[in-house]
Amino acid sequence: MRKEKIPAATIIRLSVYQRYLKRLLAKGVKVVSSSELAYEANVNPAQLRKDLSYFGRFGVRGVGYDVASLLNTISGILGLLDEWRVVLVGAGPIGQALLRHPQFSRQGYVFEAVFDFDPTHIGRELEGGLVVQDLRNLPRVIQEKDIQLAVLAVPSEKAQEIADLLVDCGIKGILNFCTTRIRVPRGVSVQYVDFTILLDTLTYKISQSNTEGMDEHVKAGKPKWAREHSWPVVQSNVQKQGVTLTS
Amino acid sequence: MRKEKIPAATIIRLSVYQRYLKRLLAKGVKVVSSSELAYEANVNPAQLRKDLSYFGRFGVRGVGYDVASLLNTISGILGLLDEWRVVLVGAGPIGQALLRHPQFSRQGYVFEAVFDFDPTHIGRELEGGLVVQDLRNLPRVIQEKDIQLAVLAVPSEKAQEIADLLVDCGIKGILNFCTTRIRVPRGVSVQYVDFTILLDTLTYKISQSNTEGMDEHVKAGKPKWAREHSWPVVQSNVQKQGVTLTS
Numbered sequence: 001m002r003k004e005k006i007p008a009a010t011i012i013r014l015s016v017y018q019r020y021l022k023r024l025l026a027k028g029v030k031v032v033s034s035s036e037l038a039y040e041a042n043v044n045p046a047q048l049r050k051d052l053s054y055f056g057r058f059g060v061r062g063v064g065y066d067v068a069s070l071l072n073t074i075s076g077i078l079g080l081l082d083e084w085r086v087v088l089v090g091a092g093p094i095g096q097a098l099l100r101h102p103q104f105s106r107q108g109y110v111f112e113a114v115f116d117f118d119p120t121h122i123g124r125e126l127e128g129g130l131v132v133q134d135l136r137n138l139p140r141v142i143q144e145k146d147i148q149l150a151v152l153a154v155p156s157e158k159a160q161e162i163a164d165l166l167v168d169c170g171i172k173g174i175l176n177f178c179t180t181r182i183r184v185p186r187g188v189s190v191q192y193v194d195f196t197i198l199l200d201t202l203t204y205k206i207s208q209s210n211t212e213g214m215d216e217h218v219k220a221g222k223p224k225w226a227r228e229h230s231w232p233v234v235q236s237n238v239q240k241q242g243v244t245l246t247s
Numbered sequence: 248m249r250k251e252k253i254p255a256a257t258i259i260r261l262s263v264y265q266r267y268l269k270r271l272l273a274k275g276v277k278v279v280s281s282s283e284l285a286y287e288a289n290v291n292p293a294q295l296r297k298d299l300s301y302f303g304r305f306g307v308r309g310v311g312y313d314v315a316s317l318l319n320t321i322s323g324i325l326g327l328l329d330e331w332r333v334v335l336v337g338a339g340p341i342g343q344a345l346l347r348h349p350q351f352s353r354q355g356y357v358f359e360a361v362f363d364f365d366p367t368h369i370g371r372e373l374e375g376g377l378v379v380q381d382l383r384n385l386p387r388v389i390q391e392k393d394i395q396l397a398v399l400a401v402p403s404e405k406a407q408e409i410a411d412l413l414v415d416c417g418i419k420g421i422l423n424f425c426t427t428r429i430r431v432p433r434g435v436s437v438q439y440v441d442f443t444i445l446l447d448t449l450t451y452k453i454s455q456s457n458t459e460g461m462d463e464h465v466k467a468g469k470p471k472w473a474r475e476h477s478w479p480v481v482q483s484n485v486q487k488q489g490v491t492l493t494s
């Protein structure tokens with residue numbers, strides 16, 4: 001395995017490949033071509049091969065990839081061979097919707113406990129059977145269940161305070177649905193989910209194309225089908241410029 | 248304004264700058280330094296200047312940026328000077344949570360109507376007063392209200408069918424909470440929100456650091472604070488390789 005830095009976009013694409021390989025395996029497909037796998041992730045086959053090349057040599061020229069073996073390797077790279085236990089902090093509408101979202105358990109993410117700071121939420125049993133706990137229980141639960149991942153879905157003004165608490169309890173990764181920045185120590189990662197930033201990328205494109213006029217194909221009355229879509233991609237190349245703050 | 252291609256990451260950062268400028272303006276701040284604005288977006292000032300340089304010249308050396316003027320310019324670039332009317336398709340837990348999410352209206356996104364294919368949802372009044380409508384009304388509502396943006400939060404197996412319907416009705420941008428790929432014609436953009444792909448980026452980092460051992464600083468007993476976090480970034484550099492499909 002080469003030592004060079006893996007682009008964040010490659011990691012995202014590995015997730016996309018991994019999901020598709022899982023579906024193929026479930027269907028009993030044994031071998032997949034690089035072009036099919038690349039098509040699924042909306043990249044060209046050269047990009048797929050480059051992505052995989054960071055981690056070794058895969059596939060047989062002219063034959064393709066062994067589905068089970070490649071799935072196992074990619075799952076290993078992503079740390080997805082085992083289930084991940086997750087705590088949710090924030091039992092509001094977004095938090096509750098996430099708990100009920102089938103994709104988490106399908107991908108091996110198991111919500112072990114739900115916490116809130118709001119006394120009107122605490123003690124309430126949510127759909128699925130988890131009972132909203134007081135944040136006072138957070139350190140004990142994280143330690144007892146050896147949890148490293150947290151989903152943060154609290155109001156923005158509470159985000160930093162609760163992120164600090166999560167970090168103190170040993171959490172190493174936070175999926176943050178709050179729209180404010182949070183600061184975490186080195187060794188802890190935060191991934192933001194900001195719906196409206198994603199909408200802004202769409203309004204930008206729409207505004208640009210409204211300004212530039214219709215697409216050539218549309219103008220010519222020959223609509224062509226493209227595969228324009230965007231996977232969420234992580235921007236992680238800025239860490240090295242991070243300002244060092246003392247706590 | 249230069250004609251070169253604007254990186255998707257730049258557009259994401261413009262959104263981040265825009266939000267921060269809005270907060271500054273609300274606080275009555277007139278001028279902001281490039282280092283402060285860059286810090287907020289977790290980039291270095293050179294990156295900020297590069298991002299802005301795609302769109303012209305801004306700021307006064309040694310003084311900074313005029314908050315109101317830069318906000319107005321960036322909002323214009325992103326197409327955010329006016330409100331955007333949005334339709335939501337899918338009145339399940341995620342859809343309902345999005346409707347109640349204050350960030351949308353704060354950023355000028357207004358949910359005009361909610362649709363579902365499920366007869367048990369149709370006719371129900373949701374919190375906020377919108378009534379779930381039958382998909383049969385979709386073409387009329389989109390046309391009457393001149394809507395270009397849709398949020399898609401239906402089960403994955405319905406995603407393509409409803410995306411086709413949205414495109415037929417004239418929708419130009421889709422924020423897609425379904426975990427399957429959807430195909431759209433050229434001129435229509437899709438932005439995916441896949442929570443578990445974002446979690447995978449965290450498990451990758453945790454797995455890597457577990458393998459590599461503790462961070463140097465942590466080993467030395469001197470925890471340093473970094474600013475590691477990731478804004479969601481759009482991957483749009485693959486469109487030019489898109490396979491052309493006939494509909």
